[in-house]
Amino acid sequence: MKAPILDSVYAAEAFQTKGHQMVDLLSKHLKAAQKSTHKTIPYTDPETERQFWQQYPEKQDFQTLVQDLIDRSIHVHQPKYIGHQVAPPAPITAVSSMLTSFLNNGSAVYEMGIANTAIERIVTDQLCAQLGFDTHARGFLTSGGTLANLTALLAARSVKDGTAVWKNGYEESLGILVCEEAHYCVDRAARIMGLGDKGILKVPATINYAMDTTALEATLEKAKQAGIQVFAIVGSAPSTATGIIDPLDKIASFAQKHGLWFHVDAAHGGAAIYAQQFKQDLAGIEKADSVAIDGHKMMMMPALTTALLFKDGSHSYQTFSQKADYLLSDADHEDWYNMAKRTFECTKSMMSIHWFVLLNQYGPSVFDEFVSALYQMGRQFAAIIQKDPDFELALAPQTNIVCFRMVQKQLSKQALNTLNERLRFALVQEGSFYIVQTKLRGTHFLRVTIMNPKTDPDTLSALLIHLKELAKPILQNLK
Ligand SMILES: Cc1ncc(COP(=O)(O)O)c(C=O)c1O
Known part of the structure; x- marks a missing residue:
């Protein structure tokens, strides 16, 4: 029996070509991500995104498909990705993922x-x-x-x-x-x-x-x-x-x-x-x-x-x-x-x-370096926040998780909660940085987890400056 589709599914040459194409695209993406040349999160609302993939052309060129997936995903290798506790995987573990998916033992x-x-x-x-x-x-x-x-x-x-x-x-x-x-x-x-x-x-x-x-x-x-x-x-x-x-x-x-x-x-x-x-x-x-x-x-x-x-x-x-x-x-x-x-x-x-x-x-010291760099950066970010009167820390960080919020003397507690909630959403929609949020004993805080050793004090200072810009129209509406 002829099985032309299955023959092409399992063709070694096609695997080699597509594998190389994908690694090339991912390497290019990694370089761009580390330089923060693109948005960290390309946010679209769920229905728009669903429609995009629903209407996706059949038998799309493979490189275009990979590039579209990269472009429409959150980029954990960006130093401005400082949101959830998800690692930017060491690139070699992406290679080992390919190996383990292929061997499938x-x-x-x-x-x-x-x-x-x-x-x-x-x-x-x-x-x-x-x-x-x-x-x-x-x-x-x-x-x-x-x-x-x-x-x-x-x-x-x-x-x-x-x-x-x-x-x-x-x-x-x-x-x-x-x-x-x-x-x-x-x-x-x-x-x-x-x-x-x-x-x-x-x-x-x-x-x-x-x-x-x-x-x-x-x-x-x-x-x-x-x-x-x-x-x-x-x-x-x-x-x-x-x-x-x-x-x-x-x-x-x-x-x-x-x-x-x-x-x-x-x-x-x-x-x-x-x-x-x-x-x-x-x-x-x-x-x-x-x-x-x-x-x-x-x-x-x-x-x-x-x-x-x-x-x-x-x-x-x-x-x-x-x-x-x-x-x-x-x-x-x-x-x-x-x-x-x-x-x-x-x-x-x-x-x-x-x-x-x-x-x-x-060697095991790679874990020491990784954890130490991120925990130290948590403390450095706390110090940056403490120097800026427009922000306050929820508490001194013990790890790489830092909770803080924007403060404005004239605003009530309720208005400050609204400000910080809107600020976070404005940031997600705008997409240059990715941070998350949490409520601690009724107070709305912005929450950062520094997961990338390439996130440095300049990146974190830039986040605060950026938040102040984004806050301007929100403050107008709150007054
Ligand atoms: C303290 C703690 N425990 C458990 C979990 C859940 O782990 P997983 O997402 O691997 O299921 C998390 C995830 O953020 C966590 O922070």
Whole structure:
């Protein structure tokens, strides 16, 4: 049977031509992005964008198709991209993405992904050692921080409550403790697990948005009085909105005292375990039972890849298993190489390759350099804001997340909220910079995450000047 379309789909020559064309276009884009010669975000409203692609010519010339996709996407390699916590991927990991997409090996069972499975063990062992865990620790990679946090809490429930819920459903009320400032995915994970409102015990934050550990005993006692059996506590390193790290060491002591599982959501800042200057801010992380670290945030990798690391590796085998029959003490039977026994995913991308390529080509100090540059730039931006009377900081940044707002003496709190909200939207529509926003205790703040080591103080000063220009017509309307 003739299959002309399939023949051309799989033609090696066409692959070579199109591959080269795409790399050429992306390299050109990278150079332009680093010089900020184009908009950072080419914003269009969703319906206009939908229509553009709906009416897109069939069988478009491939280079035009790639160029259109580049032109109509947000550009994370621009130094003026300072919005969400998404890394500008190290270009070599874009190359490894092509490799892994092409090879398309899995990792559910060892023989479907021989190299990437062995490599996954090596990179997660490396991370465990860097965390300060001993050789009983084990980890695996999974598709994102959200899934990693859910998997960690499932493991925690299994270890702390036995297999009761897994087998019989809930026969008693279970709960977790987490700071009110934690990422929403922890709340979502708890609800997916069926803990409900009453099982999510929100610990208040201090004035500085970190977990208030002085409130822990009372929160736990209240839960006990309500008949809730708390099995875990989650610390954030840092929390998303403000970039402030919970006091992990104090949380670890509390968890130990009460026999709770201690999980650290270090999706954003876990990479700081490599940063000589900043790793002390994570003190106590080595006492956690489990830690989640995103590769696609502060480790320069493409989405999605997250490491979930367990201090006692045998716990990682209990998440989805009624019988803990892969205990590490029985080393002969530890089939660490059949990943699907421990991960949510069955098919999973060859994500370990990105970690390995970076470590192999640049060494672990690349993560130190990256995190340190971005955290230092967070502090420099704070200093720039403090010198400008038209802006105020929400709080001193601890990481590369900086919250600030425009202030004008004559405006009420409500009007200032409106000003900053409109300012942010005006900036998105205009497109030269990309920043985000957050509401902290009722006050609207602009929020910046410095994700690109090429973002320098001049870029950040230019942002403030630009915001002042954009604010002029908005202020006219507010008066
Ligand atoms: C602290 C924290 N945890 C979890 C997540 C969710 O991670 P992911 O987007 O990889 O699912 C985020 C994302 O911003 C985060 O900041």
